[in-house]
Amino acid sequence: MSTSTAHHFVVEPFEGVGPIKFGMHKNDVSHAFSYVYRSFFKGNKSKVRSDHCENVGLIIHYDDESRVEYIELTKPEYGTVTVELFGQDITGISVRGLVKLLGSHTTRIEKNVYGYKFPDLGLNTFNSVLQSEDEVVECLGVGRRGGSATA
Secondary structure (H helix, E strand, O other), rough: OOOOOOEEEEEEEOEEEEOEEOEEEEEHHHOOOOOEEEEEEOOOOOOOOOEEOOOEEEEEEEEEOEEEEEEEEEEOOOEEEEEOOOOOEEEOOOOOHHHHHHHOOOOOOEEEEOOOEOOOOOOEEEEOOOOOOEEEEEEEEEEEEEOOOOO
């Protein structure tokens, strides 16, 4: 187990999350944090392994040229991570709270069984079993402009 560390990530729609920016090469991402990354293939069509930095709760997905194309924010395994979006702290925000916040930035909101998509912002939420809008968002997906990846 690693020592507890604090990080603050600013989510920038279509740009990236914290030090991870869309278009960065996988090799550069591997140097963003000094933690161990767990890598895996997202699906059977994936050509490049995704990286999961459990310590900070980031899962980074790459295109076929090993460039960042999609980022998932989840609860970190160790340490403390705070998350900011549009100047607001969204750490531990409920699904309802995030929909309200993002509703002030877009009118295009699509609901599905796992959460919400905000196509105009390249963002989506994912909860494995979404029973109430008052639940904390399990995963916030951030996509690059023109990207087709989903959580």
